[in-house]
Amino acid sequence: MSKTIERHEFQAETKELLDLMIHSIYSNKDIFLRELISNSSDAIDKLKFESLTNKEITQTEDSPCILLEVNKNNHTLTVQDNGIGMSREEVVHLIGTIAKSGTREFINVLKENKSQDSLLPPELIGQFGVGFYSTFMVADKVTLVTKRVGEPTATQWESSGDGTYTIEDTDRPSHGTTITLHLKQADSEDGLHDYTDEWVIQNIVKKYSDFVAYPIQMDIEHQEVERDAEGKPIEGGQTKTIVERQTLNSMKAIWTRPESEVSDEEYNEFYKHISHDWNDPLRNIRMKMEGTFEAQALLFIPAKAPMDLFYRDAHRGIQLYVKRVFIMDDCKELMPDYLRFIKGVVDSEDLSLNISREILQQNRQITAIRKRLVKKVLSSLEDMRKTQKEEYLAFWNEFGRVMKEGLYEDYENRQTLTEISFFQSTHDATALTTLREYVDRMKPGQDTIYYMTGESRAKIENSPHLEAFKEKGYEVLILTDPVDELWVQSVMEFDEKSLQSVGKGTVELGTEEEKKEAEKALQEKEQTYHSLLEFLKSKLENDVKEVRLSNRLTNSPSCLVSNPSDMTPQMEQLLKAMNQEVPHTKRILEINPNHPIMEKLQTLFQANKDDARLNDYASLLYGQALLSEGSPLPNPAAFSKLVTELMMQSI
Ligand code: ADP
16 A cells, blocks of 8 residues: 655644643543543444444444553553544544634633643543543554544554644554554653553553443453363463453443442543543432333533533533433433533433434424423422532532523423522622522512623622612612523513513602602603603604603613613624624613702703703713613714813813
8 A cells, every 4th residue: 555644733722732731740641541442432332323324334243342452562552443433534633633612712721720730620621522632641652543434545643742743544454443552651650650551451441431331352461370171270280371351341331220339439430431521520310211111311410511511513411322222422302402511321212223313303202301301400400409509509600601591491491490590689799699589588569570681790780770779778680691681581570570670661669658659759850851851852862762750760860771672782782793683772761850960951951942052961961871881882982072071161
């Protein structure tokens, strides 16, 4: 075979990552093997799946296997599988680059962490699918030979982790991948074990990869004394070195073993294997579904949110098995979007092995399983909230933003979701609150849960919309996540209390008596200021749809509000950011009837309706309302010119 060796540079980000990986002090170097075995196991899964759907693939007779080989003389360790293999393009794409979204952020986190205490946080590595690169922690040079199923040529990739790699065509008898690590010298201080030592390898496999569904095998040498015909050792007989191929893992599907027999450690390792996360999970959930269908599930709630949680094409976490046979990864049909961070395995007894992704979408049993899984995950979270609040809040901190998508996506479970959701509130500067806790604190006669959406807590707290609420001691939920804009559109009430934005509609606070009085006072003021309000409206008709007096202001002269059914400006922005056409909704300018400025304006207005200053003051009132809620001005230069003129007049 003609060999053309090509030398490639690593993509800049890959190079940077590699450097960090090699030079960072990293406590547990053994896990490189888990990563390689995991890749091999995935590759065998993929081959199985592809051969189910693509009849042209003829697998070799060999049964699936991951073979480990140590060579003391050459100081190498080889990991070999007969999985799907990779084409030349795939090698360049998958191994030569880390084409995953979020790599840049990942590197930055690594660097930050490194500068703090020079320890590379291992839990981050796996999240980014850079598992293969962990080999450079233990090897000076890595050679990978791979052949994709159905392709005529194999590809050899080699790198010393120095910024370049070579790639060339080569031979390999059948499909699969062989990775040879040219090992660094063992150095116990550095956590580098002797990976040519069979014992070391056996222990690592047992510890991290025992449940891998395919046999992980290795030739193990042992001495045997010569035996007689009955099999008894002959005294003084010769010892022979016997080499025996042994399977190092039990391959037992962890979810089929009795719960009492599986240790937390085993669950944790299994979780790491399927999730590629290096942290322990927060919780695991075992489920047995019986009745019209039979299935088992083992689910995990991760402790840390992956960095790609909000990337549309990010990998999901549920694997589907049928009668212990792996069917597919990333089974989106089994978990709703808002629970996309849940990892685990679902094993059905009744589905067909040939089930395809297309069929899955309409499969009744899949829908039924999904329903049960969601209920179970939510009840498990509910339980955590009740019994381990600290732990739950840590979870909410990581995943709350995604969970809130459920508030509008999952009507069926809305009740539970509203009970387990936490929000910021004016009640406490730091502690989060539930809607239930809010309701328990409501004032006598209060029948509305008030909230305000916005960019940040500071902006919301300083916004004029909150003035009357602050003065009368009414609690307001502070909603700053983009997703909040969405769920408040569909969750109209909780515990028969309606939810209302403090920036929408009119505000009536206090007892019935107080409300009536306020209403009466407002009506009187409206009569006084009727013509002035009409005038202001005519001046601002391009910007607002109404100018009216307000009950929600105490100190500020004006603010902008919307009708209850109107889109908020934040929602408008959000939709625009998603490239959706949105008509601009004009808002309502509310003016504080008790602000001294009103009287002054009235005097000016009554003296001369054509006084040019009235035009300017109308613009200023509107501009101020925008600024005080943190919104941008449509014409900042004009506003600033007006303010300067005003200063000139008063100095
Ligand atoms: P991850 O496994 O987390 O995706 P890796 O860096 O370990 O990240 O591997 C990158 C990709 O290379 C894998 O997703 C897979 O497509 C491919 N790959 C790695 N090892 C193998 C293998 N043994 N057989 C086939 N493909 C592999």
